[in-house]
Amino acid sequence: MTATTVSPLDLTALRGRFPALSRTIAGQPAAYLDGPGGSQVPAEVIDAIGDYLRGSNANLGGPFATSEESDAIYDAARAAAADFTGSAPDEIAFGANMTTLNFQLAHAVARTLRAGDEIVVTELDHDGNVAPWLRVAADHGLVVRTAPLAAGDATLDLDALEALLGERTRVVAFTLASNAVGSKPDARRIAAAAHRVGALAWADAVHYAPHGRIDRAALGLDVVLCSPYKFFGPHLGLAAIRRDLAETWPADRVRPADETPAGHRFETGTQSHEALAGFVAAVGYLASLGDGATRSDRLDSAYARIAAHEEALSVQALQGLAAIDGVQLYGITDAARVAERTPTFAFTVAGHTPRDAAAELGRQGIFVWDGNYYALNAITALGLESRGGAVRAGFLHYTTPGEVERLCEAVAALR
Numbered sequence: 273m274t275a276t277t278v279s280p281l282d283l284t285a286l287r288g289r290f291p292a293l294s295r296t297i298a299g300q301p302a303a304y305l306d307g308p309g310g311s312q313v314p315a316e317v318i319d320a321i322g323d324y325l326r327g328s329n330a331n332l333g334g335p336f337a338t339s340e341e342s343d344a345i346y347d348a349a350r351a352a353a354a355d356f357t358g359s360a361p362d363e364i365a366f367g368a369n370m371t372t373l374n375f376q377l378a379h380a381v382a383r384t385l386r387a388g389d390e391i392v393v394t395e396l397d398h399d400g401n402v403a404p405w406l407r408v409a410a411d412h413g414l415v416v417r418t419a420p421l422a423a424g425d426a427t428l429d430l431d432a433l434e435a436l437l438g439e440r441t442r443v444v445a446f447t448l449a450s451n452a453v454g455s456k457p458d459a460r461r462i463a464a465a466a467h468r469v470g471a472l473a474w475a476d477a478v479h480y481a482p483h484g485r486i487d488r489a490a491l492g493l494d495v496v497l498c499s500p501y502k503f504f505g506p507h508l509g510l511a512a513i514r515r516d517l518a519e520t521w522p523a524d525r526v527r528p529a530d531e532t533p534a535g536h537r538f539e540t541g542t543q544s545h546e547a548l549a550g551f552v553a554a555v556g557y558l559a560s561l562g563d564g565a566t567r568s569d570r571l572d573s574a575y576a577r578i579a580a581h582e583e584a585l586s587v588q589a590l591q592g593l594a595a596i597d598g599v600q601l602y603g604i605t606d607a608a609r610v611a612e613r614t615p616t617f618a619f620t621v622a623g624h625t626p627r628d629a630a631a632e633l634g635r636q637g638i639f640v641w642d643g644n645y646y647a648l649n650a651i652t653a654l655g656l657e658s659r660g661g662a663v664r665a666g667f668l669h670y671t672t673p674g675e676v677e678r679l680c681e682a683v684a685a686l687r
């Protein structure tokens with residue numbers, strides 16, 4: 273199935289499942305174009321969280337009903353995360369958010385490295401996949417090398433990245449999609465290059481996850497991290513870690529150390545069981561947008577539909593924003609290349625600071641971000657960090673063409 277031949281999403285029906293989407297601001301419908309910062313959630317996710325807290329709230333491992341139900345939710349969450357990431361249930365670790373998990377996992381792998389070993393990070397990444405490596409490099413005497421953006425279209429320069437790899441490279445930490453400019457690097461190529469020198473391919477899928485299907489094994493990723501609150505679930509982080517790595521990396525454990533399943537070794541203390549219940553419902557919601565015999569099949573089909581819808585929104589936004597005098601758009605601007613980006617647009621508006629432009633749009637009920645969104649390397653490389661960054665409008669599958677039109681008209685009116 274390709275993105276151009278799939279049956280379309282039923283936008284009216286799916287939007288009806290999201291209570292937040294009926295909110296108004298100053299008499300206008302709210303347009304949630306802040307998706308890269310966090311998505312809205314369907315009613316079934318809210319219900320699952322409430323139902324857990326109302327009826328099953330307990331700690332794990334007890335011989336009574338609520339604890340057994342909590343155990344079952346934990347198992348269901350691992351199974352859902354496995355299907356969602358193309359991994360096995362025992363390769364999953366849950367945590368507070370991606371950043372916390374990534375610091376923890378970076379500390380773990382760094383304990384297995386020697387001074388002088390090298391980590392490659394990128395200018396395209398959110399700092400959640402850069403700062404942990406700078407931290408452990410300082411602690412363990414490692415060397416961090418940074419792969420640059422390509423000149424012009426804010427994509428990652430893969431030739432330059434490959435040129436940084438060598439016999440001391442141990443980890444290549446990169447993003448599946450930029451939360452600032454939307455660029456999606458060729459993950460297979462990066463993973464293959466990492467493996468050629470014996471390094472780990474370590475991917476941040478936080479921004480990518482609401483837009484594209486993650487298949488850790490097929491992409492050849494050793495570690496992949498994402499955050500369900502970006503894909504219609506609750507505030508939560510998850511990592512999928514290749515089993516042999518999860519089994520052997522040193523982990524901070526309380527005694528007696530229960531080390532199965534392997535990913536569990538990187539979960540400290542009691543998890544948010546209500547969030548796990550909400551996460552299972554979020555994956556169920558996504559799967560309900562597709563067809564197929566298994567949940568994985570339905571996710572494949574759902575993401576093909578999501579991609580088709582989002583690519584059409586991207587073309588509309590690129591054409592609409594390009595037509596506004598004084599708007600400078602960063603990232604891929606060629607409408608023929610929308611498959612290489614997510615529908616996330618960073619732009620500046622002449623005569624307005626990004627904060628002022630975002631605040632004016634916010635007053636009209638159009639929610640957009642401004643600043644660097646912790647994509648510090650990218651915003652600095654684009655020369656925007658000292659100028660307040662850029663406005664960022666991000667679409668999700670529930671965004672309508674009407675909302676994109678409203679955005680373009682409101683930005684044009686700023687001029």
Ligand SMILES: Cc1ncc(COP(=O)(O)O)c(C=O)c1O
Nearest residue numbers: 369370371398400451478479499
């Ligand atoms: C690409 C990317 N990576 C990492 C993060 C950090 O995720 P979390 O908030 O779960 O720590 C974000 C959050 O915006 C992000 O967009």
